[in-house]
Amino acid sequence: MSSLKIENMDVRHGQLKAVRNVSLSIEKGEVIALIGANGAGKTTFLRAISGAHTLTAGRIYLNDNDITQRPSHQRVNAGLALVPEGRKLFTNMTTEENLLLGATSARKGEWNVEKIFEVFPNLIKRRHTKTGTMSGGEQQATAIGRALMSNPDILILDEVSLGLSPLVVDQVYQNLEKLLATDTTIILVEQDLSRAMKVASRQSRGVHARRRNCSR
Template identity: 50%
Template sequence: MPLIHAQSISAGYGDSRAISDVILTLQNGELLALVGANGAGKSTLLRVIAGAHRPTAGTVSFKDSDISRLTDFQRNKLGISLVPEGRRLFASMTVIENLIVGAGSGRAGAWNVESVVETLPMLKPLLKRNASRLSGGQQQAVSIGRALMSNPEVLLLDEVSLGLAPIIIDELYESLSVVRQSGLGIILVEQDLARTIAVADRIMCLLEGHVVLEGKSGDLTHDQITDAYFGHSIGSFSEPDLTTEEGVQA
């Protein structure tokens, strides 16, 4: 029984369709990575699973129960937690106050302020500092910690490394390796293909809202993923300029 089963999901914004007929499953303890260029539909798919965006078609199930009609808050209480792109912290609140907000789901479990700080040690000297006074990496750590405070079974991570220095990214991913030991399922959106291949159990590549490649990380080569990412195997999709944000980090 999968933790998450998203069946034939289509969603968009106004007249623009972001994803079309996407099927996704996540198993207990699995790390599934979503890759693709900007605009491929990765964040929209995460938001649909989290309940933050209503699809135009399809269903989402959590442990064989249809949760398609539940709000993001209701899904969070069931055990699905989203770390959104852009962090979205409460800027006027302290780090510890932001973390405590994450416990609002009321779910019991091993994650509390002490265990979060132990897993994300960069937070320890920052607990009384306002979120507005944090660096990007520190804010990302708070955002992850806040999600863990809800004691989730599914953690949705959107662009963990975006705009961060390599040393901070390494520290965050070291913390995520500890998080994985708790056995929760993770869906990760990440632009860095080398890092994605190294950490993911399975990879799904989206192109213009469609799944164009999917498989176990060990069964896919970097070239296969890159070709799918840029649409080479499909034919008419032109390669983005790697010097822009549309590119992918090799």
């Protein structure tokens, strides 16, 4: 059974068709990488899955349930979690407070604050630090941790390396390797092909096929 199935998705920005006729199926535990330049439609595609954009056409199924018409918060309750481009943390709140916000869906699962600190040990010393004062890598780890706190079936990561120095990106991907070992199902959007393919479970042929379905 597919964890996530998308059928013939179209999404528009006004007259612009940003995503055109995308279909894919993701199995539990897979890591799918979507590669493309700025303007390729990657973020729009992810936002459509998470409910932030309305589909022009197509259907979305999560664990065989049609969620196409469900609002974003109901999709979180159903098992989808998005780490948005730019992280979107509450910068006047501490790391722990941001993490606890992710648990408001009250889904059952293994993820809690202490589990997040196991996967992202660089956050332990920042537990009571306001996120607005933290480094980009620490903020990204917090954003990923906040999403995991909802105990999602599907974790969606949008441009995790955006705006970070190469050294910090290395640190983020080292943490992601620990996350991948937990058998979490992940959709990863990344401009860096080499990094994406190191963690993706699909071969490059499949990634390129999905690129052709997104307008530039």
